[in-house]
Amino acid sequence: MKIERTVFFISDGTGTTAGALGQLLAHFPQTHFTQVRLPFTDSVEKIEDAKQRFLMAKAGDGMRPVVIMSLGNIEHRALLKAADAYFIDLFNTFIDPLGLELAQEPLTGKGIAHGVMGENYHERMEAINFTLTHDDGMTNAGFEEAQVILIGVSRCGKTPTSIYLAMQFGVKAANYPLIPEDFERGTLPEVLYKHIDKIYGLTIKADRLHNVRSERRPNSVYASLENCKKEIATAENLMRKNNIPWADSTSRSIEELSAIILQKMRQPEK
């Protein structure tokens, strides 16, 4: 049975950065973490409320909670830390020491990191828009503007990967399905050839694709294992023939696929 611990993410802003550190909890698989976000904690009242919740968590788990915190206000920080908890303070561990290295006082206002005025915010929103209007081969207009065009068989993960690239990195990612027509013809869709340098392929294992498609259209030819195998083999051949770098999405998350694609974008294949 796993040990139970509660982790609080406390921020005077959205808590996005503190929350991202929650991923590091995966390094401790013997513990089951209950994760609680307390964004916009920007008053003494809210600090006291958080401390009450620490007590309840401690009573429930039998262990003090872990608190990952990012509070600009120094009095609020001190007030919070008077509680019995294990604190990871982003100001202590990261922001203040970095300030020394940079010889600059950090800003301590609320929600510095995730405002609408943040660097690249507008770019990210533009990219999301672009990606949604260029999903699944919806249109070829504007491919000039695309930074990435993902191709692959239907349901291999193109859409969520494109959206992640846009949302997280502001990359204008179109995606274009490879369909039976393409396989019969034995060439990529004509429109893709002039953008070949920004095309990346996704592939997937046949049994996984069979499962995914069966959820959508059970007992169809489309979802049959045989058809999945055929489509995948043909798609991979097309990609190989055209020297398109590709990755298998079967056991990779959208974070992993995006990191692979970004790396290839920045380091063109020799």
Next chain:
Amino acid sequence: MKIERTVFFISDGTGTTAGALGQLLAHFPQTHFTQVRLPFTDSVEKIEDAKQRFLMAKAGDGMRPVVIMSLGNIEHRALLKAADAYFIDLFNTFIDPLGLELAQEPLTGKGIAHGVMGENYHERMEAINFTLTHDDGMTNAGFEEAQVILIGVSRCGKTPTSIYLAMQFGVKAANYPLIPEDFERGTLPEVLYKHIDKIYGLTIKADRLHNVRSERRPNSVYASLENCKKEIATAENLMRKNNIPWADSTSRSIEELSAIILQKMRQPEK
């Protein structure tokens, strides 16, 4: 003129967590940071390559680079840290101390944090699917399954906020536009009433909406300032009348809007 510094995010996995800390650089507005991600740094060769890049960055900026690193392999860590750079090591600052608190050795394998098998990954993918098929009132089927239904006038930010909620938090977020028909009738679309407890509104300032819509359909009635004002006032009235909590997207990022919505979901209005 801003000071130039280069920041490297080095990870043996995707670098997503290290990269998230990049948001904290916003606390230092006097510096312009060039951000370089080096994911999948999992061999001595790649470590050496990174060190070469540190030297080039230092030569370019006239200052040593900042390195935010998450490497499970202890020899790789030591090798990298022999370089002249300012290091923020997620193992030193977060993972190892947390291991002491939890009385557990952390896993040090590659890419622990962002695998496809991570907690909630499947849930997030399901939510993205749901959100995309329930975008912009595309269908009312399955509203029972929605955890959030965002409403608001066309182009007020419903779509990117819904997608962010799904992608980041695994929240099944539908969205439904309020259109002139609704305003004439003076009631919400009928389908929404039985889901009223999971509806959240977005609104926007008229001049901002006018700009956004003008990019899409210049000189249309749709985009005219007068029409924007009228639509917004009527939509806000509808939300007020139905006690729907709402937030203004004009100066809020999708991170901020999502944090506000999640908080309201978890703490029902009294």
